[in-house]
Amino acid sequence: MNRSFVVLTAAYIGFTLVVSSQRSHSAQSNSSPTINGAKVSAVKTNANAKITNTAAQSQPHRLAVQVNVNDPATMNLALNNVSNAARYYSELGQKVEIEVVAFGPGLHMLRDDTSPVKSRIKSMSESMPELTFSACGNTRENMTKIEAKEVPLISQAKVTKSGVVRLMELQEGGWTYLRP
Numbered sequence: 408m409n410r411s412f413v414v415l416t417a418a419y420i421g422f423t424l425v426v427s428s429q430r431s432h433s434a435q436s437n438s439s440p441t442i443n444g445a446k447v448s449a450v451k452t453n454a455n456a457k458i459t460n461t462a463a464q465s466q467p468h469r470l471a472v473q474v475n476v477n478d479p480a481t482m483n484l485a486l487n488n489v490s491n492a493a494r495y496y497s498e499l500g501q502k503v504e505i506e507v508v509a510f511g512p513g514l515h516m517l518r519d520d521t522s523p524v525k526s527r528i529k530s531m532s533e534s535m536p537e538l539t540f541s542a543c544g545n546t547r548e549n550m551t552k553i554e555a556k557e558v559p560l561i562s563q564a565k566v567t568k569s570g571v572v573r574l575m576e577l578q579e580g581g582w583t584y585l586r587p
Contacts, residue, residue: 466502467501467502467503467504467537468492468496468501468502468503468504468583469503469504469505469506469577469580469581469582469583470489470492470503470504470505470506470582470583470585471505471506471508471574471577471578471582471583471584471585472485472488472489472505472506472507472508472585472586472587473508473510473513473570473574473584473585473586474507474508474509474510474513474516474587475509475510475511475512475513475570475586476511476512476513477512477513477515477516479523479524481513481587482513482516482523482524483524483527484587485507485516485585485587486507486524486527486528486531488585488587489505489507489531489535489538490531492505493505493535493537493538502537503537504537504539505535505537505538505539506538506539506540506541506573506577506582507538507539507540507541508541508543508567508570508573508574508577509540509541509542509543509546509564509570510542510543510545510546510569510570510571511543511546511570514542514543514546514547514550514558514570516528517540517542517560517561517563517564518558518559518560518561519559519560519561520558520559522561525561528540528561528563529561529563532563539565540561540563540564540565541564541565541566541567541570541573542560542564542565542566542567542570543566543567543569543570543571543573544566544567544568544569545568545569545570546570547560547566
C-alpha cells in the first residue's frame with residue numbers, strides 16, 4: 408500500500424506541475440499548487456527570455472548567404488541581411504561568421520568590372536573580419552569562355568570550385584542558409 412501511495416503521489420505532483428505550467432503560460436493563475444499543505448513550485452518559462460547557454464555562446468553563429476541573380480536590389484538585400492546579423496550578434500557580445508557565396512548570374516556581385524555593390528563590399532570587409540565572399544569558379548570559367556577574356560574579381564572574393572558545392576558543405580557543417 409505504501410508503494411501505491413508513493414506512485415499516486417508522484418503522478419499527482421507531475422500532473423500538478425503540468426497544470427501549473429499551463430496556467431502560468433496562459434497567465435490565469437500566479438498561485439503555487441499545494442499537496443497536503445506543502446507548496447509545490449513549478450518552473451515558469453518566458454518566451455522572451457534570452458538563452459544563456461554558455462556552450463552555444465562560445466561557438467560562433469554561422470550564416471551562409473546565397474546570391475545567384477544579377478540584380479542590384481537582391482545584392483543589397485543580401486548585404487543588408489549580413490550587416491543586420493553581424494550587428495545583432497555583436498550587440499550580444501557573441502561571435503558570428505558570415506560567408507556570401509555568389510554563382511551563376513550572381514557572380515556579377517563579385518566581378519570587379521560589373522559589380523554594382525563593389526564599394527559597399529570593400530567597406531563592409533574592412534569593418535567585418537568575420538565576413539567572407541566566395542566566387543564560383545565554374546561560373547567564372549564559363550563567363551571567361553563566353554566573353555573571351557579573363558573575368559576580374561574584386562580583391563575580397565576568394566574563388567571556390569563550385570558555389571553550389573560550397574553552400575552544401577557549409578550547410579553540412581551546421582551553417583544556417585539564407586537566400587534573400
